[in-house]
Amino acid sequence: MPELTRYGFRDAISGFFEFPTENAKRILPAHLEPAELHHGSSIFSMTAFDFTQSMVGPYGEVVMSVIVSPLVKPGERLPKAAFYPYLVGTTTKAARDHAIERWHLPHWMEDVAIGFAREGTQVTANVAVGGAPVADLTISDYSWSPVAHLYQSFMKDGDRAYLAKILMEGGQSEHEEETGHLQLYDHPFNKDLVLSEVSEIPFRELWMRDGMQTFDPLIQLETA
Amino acid sequence: MEAANKKPAGKTTFSDYDYSNFYYGAGDDPLNLLRPFKEWYEEALPNGYYLYSEPVYSAPGTRIRVKNKKTGEVQDLLNLASYNYLGISYRDEVKKAAIEATEKYGLGASGSPILSGTFDVHTQLAEAIASFKDKEAAILFPTGYSANVGFISSLMRAGDTIFCDQYSHASIVDGAILAKSKTVFFRHNNPMDLERKLNRVRGKKLVVVEGVYSMDGDVCVLPEIVEVAKRHGARILIDEAHSTFLFGPNGRGVAEHFGLDDQVDFHLGTFSKSLGGQGGFVCGTQELVDYVNAFGRSRFFSCNLAPPLTAGLLAGLRIVEEEPQLRARLWSNVAYLRRRFAEEGIDIGKSTSQVMPVLVHNDAKVFAIAEKVQDRGLFLQPVTYPAVPKHKSRLRISVSAAHSEAELETAVGVIAGVLREEGICRS
Numbered sequence: 001m002p003e004l005t006r007y008g009f010r011d012a013i014s015g016f017f018e019f020p021t022e023n024a025k026r027i028l029p030a031h032l033e034p035a036e037l038h039h040g041s042s043i044f045s046m047t048a049f050d051f052t053q054s055m056v057g058p059y060g061e062v063v064m065s066v067i068v069s070p071l072v073k074p075g076e077r078l079p080k081a082a083f084y085p086y087l088v089g090t091t092t093k094a095a096r097d098h099a100i101e102r103w104h105l106p107h108w109m110e111d112v113a114i115g116f117a118r119e120g121t122q123v124t125a126n127v128a129v130g131g132a133p134v135a136d137l138t139i140s141d142y143s144w145s146p147v148a149h150l151y152q153s154f155m156k157d158g159d160r161a162y163l164a165k166i167l168m169e170g171g172q173s174e175h176e177e178e179t180g181h182l183q184l185y186d187h188p189f190n191k192d193l194v195l196s197e198v199s200e201i202p203f204r205e206l207w208m209r210d211g212m213q214t215f216d217p218l219i220q221l222e223t224a
Numbered sequence: 225m226e227a228a229n230k231k232p233a234g235k236t237t238f239s240d241y242d243y244s245n246f247y248y249g250a251g252d253d254p255l256n257l258l259r260p261f262k263e264w265y266e267e268a269l270p271n272g273y274y275l276y277s278e279p280v281y282s283a284p285g286t287r288i289r290v291k292n293k294k295t296g297e298v299q300d301l302l303n304l305a306s307y308n309y310l311g312i313s314y315r316d317e318v319k320k321a322a323i324e325a326t327e328k329y330g331l332g333a334s335g336s337p338i339l340s341g342t343f344d345v346h347t348q349l350a351e352a353i354a355s356f357k358d359k360e361a362a363i364l365f366p367t368g369y370s371a372n373v374g375f376i377s378s379l380m381r382a383g384d385t386i387f388c389d390q391y392s393h394a395s396i397v398d399g400a401i402l403a404k405s406k407t408v409f410f411r412h413n414n415p416m417d418l419e420r421k422l423n424r425v426r427g428k429k430l431v432v433v434e435g436v437y438s439m440d441g442d443v444c445v446l447p448e449i450v451e452v453a454k455r456h457g458a459r460i461l462i463d464e465a466h467s468t469f470l471f472g473p474n475g476r477g478v479a480e481h482f483g484l485d486d487q488v489d490f491h492l493g494t495f496s497k498s499l500g501g502q503g504g505f506v507c508g509t510q511e512l513v514d515y516v517n518a519f520g521r522s523r524f525f526s527c528n529l530a531p532p533l534t535a536g537l538l539a540g541l542r543i544v545e546e547e548p549q550l551r552a553r554l555w556s557n558v559a560y561l562r563r564r565f566a567e568e569g570i571d572i573g574k575s576t577s578q579v580m581p582v583l584v585h586n587d588a589k590v591f592a593i594a595e596k597v598q599d600r601g602l603f604l605q606p607v608t609y610p611a612v613p614k615h616k617s618r619l620r621i622s623v624s625a626a627h628s629e630a631e632l633e634t635a636v637g638v639i640a641g642v643l644r645e646e647g648i649c650r651s
Binding site: 018039073078082147203 | 240241245246248249250251253256257259260264388390397400401406407408409411424586609613614615616
């Protein structure tokens with residue numbers, strides 16, 4: 001039986017933002033294609049997790065991703081979406097070492113500070129490194145329903161490419177009310193983005209809470 | 225069991241997916257998405273998607289005969305779904321002109337407009353629409369879609385920049401793709417965001433807006449858009465698909481309504497909305513028309529408009545010119561429906577036109593609501609994600625000058641009743 005890896009979380013908040021496809025293509029490895037919202041306009045996503053249970057204890061994580069075309073194979077369940085995390089920040093070294101070893105995820109190699117602040121229907125994730133702000137993401141809730149959605153995450157490590165199937169279960173609120181906000185700061189953490197060309201308002205806001213993230217074993221792809 | 229395959233292998237669930245999930249799919253075979261789509265669609269159809277493309281058995285008048293794809297029954301319904309904003313397409317004068325043209329020319333043009341497919345009726349229609357729009361010349365396209373695709377790509381090139389409203393019609397976006405220009409989307413009806421984006425760009429710039437936006441029925445804030453575009457040296461194209469023949473003192477469109485006819489560089493419209501026919505056009509100078517005639521690929525690589533249709537459009541245009549009371553009647557109907565919806569607590573968003581979205585704000589309920597509405601005698605389609613943003617699902621109403629007040633009141637009663645039952649609007 002394949003070994004599954006589970007991460008329980010209190011909050012997982014995501015904002016999805018338009019940014020130029022030229023920028024997306026500079027970030028992506030050659031075997032991945034960005035999914036476009038409009039012609040010439042791809043999707044940058046920032047997700048902040050507040051993990052409460054994992055093999056390496058509780059920790060916080062921020063994932064900067066580009067939404068890409070999923071890999072579809074006959075007979076396999078269709079994923080809701082696929083993403084390429086190009087930079088991950090964690091609040092602990094143990095979480096970082098674990099994710100690098102197990103998932104080949106590219107990491108910011110210092111601890112990041114991630115604060116979650118709830119106010120009314122909104123939640124804000126403040127991300128900082130060594131006291132310097134990196135990003136502030138605010139989203140709001142809409143209506144909640146339980147979901148079990150399958151996603152794909154692509155990774156590239158040296159000349160090897162990987163795919164992880166991830167099941168996200170929990171309460172979910174998702175909307176396109178354009179009420180959220182993203183402030184990206186001029187910091188090396190954000191060097192892959194042309195900050196002035198990333199929309200500050202998410203076209204979609206997704207909030208999951210009291211959920212479980214379950215990874216299937218990593219798959220090595222032949223496309224490297 | 226693997227976590228990712230808790231559901232049966234390959235099996236999709238209707239409520240977990242929508243059309244957007246079946247567009248992108250990497251892999252080795254372009255057919256890989258067909259099976260998952262088929263499985264989803266088979267579940268989606270009985271859950272409300274059957275309401276799309278139901279066959280119509282009559283003219284698209286205020287009453288319409290429609291085959292219910294779920295029951296197979298042909299129903300007589302009150303129609304608030306067809307464009308035909310002036311109720312012209314089935315008028316006797318229009319039908320007579322089309323029949324006479326059929327007798328004279330037969331069915332089709334049998335040729336490209338730049339080769340053998342331009343008939344006297346095409347020339348007459350182009351001259352008539354140019355005159356109606358008070359422009360020097362006009363050029364016809366087979367459809368409104370073709371007009372945007374062909375016009376934009378005839379004028380713009382790689383290295384140029386096209387600025388589109390985020391809610392632009394697909395034909396505008398596809399025109400930009402065919403032009404190979406850089407496409408920049410500004411926030412809907414937001415001149416400040418347009419300005420922010422124009423600031424960064426040098427070279428040839430085209431700003432494209434719509435007179436009336438087709439999903440929300442709101443009117444372009446044209447004065448502010450024109451001011452910003454002019455200041456940045458950008459040309460302006462207005463797509464008046466849903467506003468030509470309706471807005472402005474002479475019915476020329478939203479540009480005339482704002483007194484900006486001469487400030488807008490390119491005027492595009494369709495014959496499929498207010499006239500209930502088919503075809504598109506662009507109006508401007510003769511030199512513009514000559515250039516587009518030479519480089520508008522969607523036009524000259526298509527067969528020209530069928531002569532009977534063209535003759536019918538000419539007759540329809542004459543009615544528009546001779547019966548301005550039709551516009552007055554339409555706006556009276558719009559005002560009546562807006563007032564009644566407000567009284568009933570029904571949300572139509574920012575619509576100020578004959579296109580009215582009855583906002584349901586609940587993607588999970590919109591199909592059930594649409595089904596109930598049809599079962600109670602109204603022909604209306606649901607519109608949901610990804611055609612509109614998530615949770616902005618709606619029933620899209622097209623008001624016509626041909627509707628009677630009694631018909632509109634019947635529609636209000638049905639819609640309000642269903643929305644109350646579903647907890648969407650107050651009792």
